[in-house]
Amino acid sequence: xxxxxxxxxxxxxxxxxxxxxxxxxxxxxxxxxxxxxxxxxxxxxxxxxxxxxxxxxxxxxxxxxxxxxxxxx
Numbered sequence: 001x002x003x004x005x006x007x008x009x010x011x012x013x014x015x016x017x018x019x020x021x022x023x024x025x026x027x028x029x030x031x032x033x034x035x036x037x038x039x040x041x042x043x044x045x046x047x048x049x050x051x052x053x054x055x056x057x058x059x060x061x062x063x064x065x066x067x068x069x070x071x072x073x
Contacts (some may be wrong), residue, residue: 014051017041021059028065035060035067 017040028035041047060067 018055021055025060025063025065035065038070
């Protein structure tokens, strides 16, 4: 499978990431699950961690979820 990546303006993608994280939070809370994830949006998508981390804090840890973020080399 080929994946095409494009740099994009970050207003709409950050809204989409925030909405996606809210959905993850809903399911994790329902299941009593922990959340483990890579630094989403910071690779080919061209985002920066300084824009993504606050979304994770407000949508996940702000709702009482435990989150582990993994860095891959």
